[in-house]
Amino acid sequence: MTATAVPLLLVDSVWKSFDEHPVLRGIDMRVDLHEVVVLIGASGSGKSTLLRCVNGLEQVDAGRIVLDGDIDVTAPSADLDEVRRRVGIVFQSYNLFPHMTVLDNVTLAPRKVSSVDRAAARDEAMVLLERFGLGAKAGEYPDRLSGGQAQRVAIVRALAMQPELMLFDEITSALDPLLVGEVLDAVRELKKGGLTIVMATHEMGFAREVADRVCFLHDGVVLEQGPPEEMFGNPERPQTQDFLARILA
């Protein structure tokens, strides 16, 4: 792994508690351009919270999150709208806007946030939808989509803002097992395109295949990290071994 001088994303000893329950306990992480980092760990280990903090959806209690070396997401004066234009996030529960067609879901942010005109936004959206096999669904409402289609639309919606960093928060966990594949194919397609991705997942086979680096989160810190072959083939920490043994059983 060749680290560039300035990482695309730097997480520097971030703490976050909900009430008196500590979720992130001084977590450190760096992500370089074009890197695909997969977060693994038990539920409650802090994967989702970390991703939400990176997007500014949650405020940290201590520490810094720096984007591109110049935007401090955690500063009180941070322009979170700017952060969110540059960092896309897709959630477990799709969260499509049910009162809009697929096309309107995808074009809303480019039109209203980036002021792209309607025709151009539409054309760009159609190119993206076609690329992910959703061209025929452009005019449908979200309630007419399967879970896999809905999640792919959510990915396209985030992609339409041309983010430099994409966060995936367990995007296959709510899906029928038969539909997981098509969503993972979409992620493979994004990796091929060189997008920088941080992804929390329980799909270990996929993590091994697609990750440049795997981070094991345990009790709010990155306990162990490394290339997937090492992490899955020869984990050092007993907690990592225990987690993998249980999830792969």
Add this chain to the structure above:
Amino acid sequence: MGDPQTMTAPAPGTPVAYRDPGRQALERRVARRNALVGMASLVVFVVAVSVLVSRTPGWPVVQETFFSAEQFTESLPGLLEAFLLNIKIFLIAEPVILVFSLLIALTRTLRAPIFLPLRVVATIYVDVFRGVPTILVIFLLGFGVPALRLQGVPNDPVFWGTVALILSYSAYVAEVFRAGIGSVHPSQRMAARSLGLSSWQTNRYVVLPQAVRNVVPPLLNDFISLQKDTALVSVLGPIEILRQAQIDASSTFNYTPYVAAAAIFIALTIPMTRFADWVQGRMARRQRAGGVA
């Protein structure tokens, strides 16, 4: 569809929607019988009630005082004319209420510290006007404001009656809108914000369209109620339908004009009620949210 007698079940696995013709005929017979039983039951009930009521000792007097056909036809044209004023009040008040109450509801959702005064005012407004009976608001505004003898302020009781209805109803409808805004799942707001939409854009394009859709049935309910409450303006003296019925009744000592006025209100509110039911039914079918959670 083929002749039921000759049609046989297709081979298992054939991709067609096959329905057993014999079974369908049976279902049709059952449906027909249910309809007949319902009609017969209704007729028996109406006849029984009519017979019972008309056998009561006071019925002839009641019939003459409340259901006189002669009085009915005599008072109807005047009542209908007076009813135009009710409709006018309603048509002016309703759109104003919609806009005003939506603004109140939105004000109450503002979280930025700078908006605290607005939020306080909106909250006090809703508390006060939901707490005071509508008829009292009408009295206070209709008699109070003209008594101030302010320059350039209208003295028209219809004007102040309408303003009072708007103030009173907006407080209720604002709460309906606020409930609607609350009914949109927080994940929708989060998804919109995560795409870079501002708080205002999130409200405008994501939250409000869903919120308004969710509250259409209770909104229609409030407007049916408003149609009736236009009669409250009669306490200020303008000749609307209730006041007209009062005048007719006191000149003939017959209460039929009140019944006629009631019939006119019902003629307007029943279609509105059915419309509300229809909208609600349609939305229940349509309401399959796209995002789980």
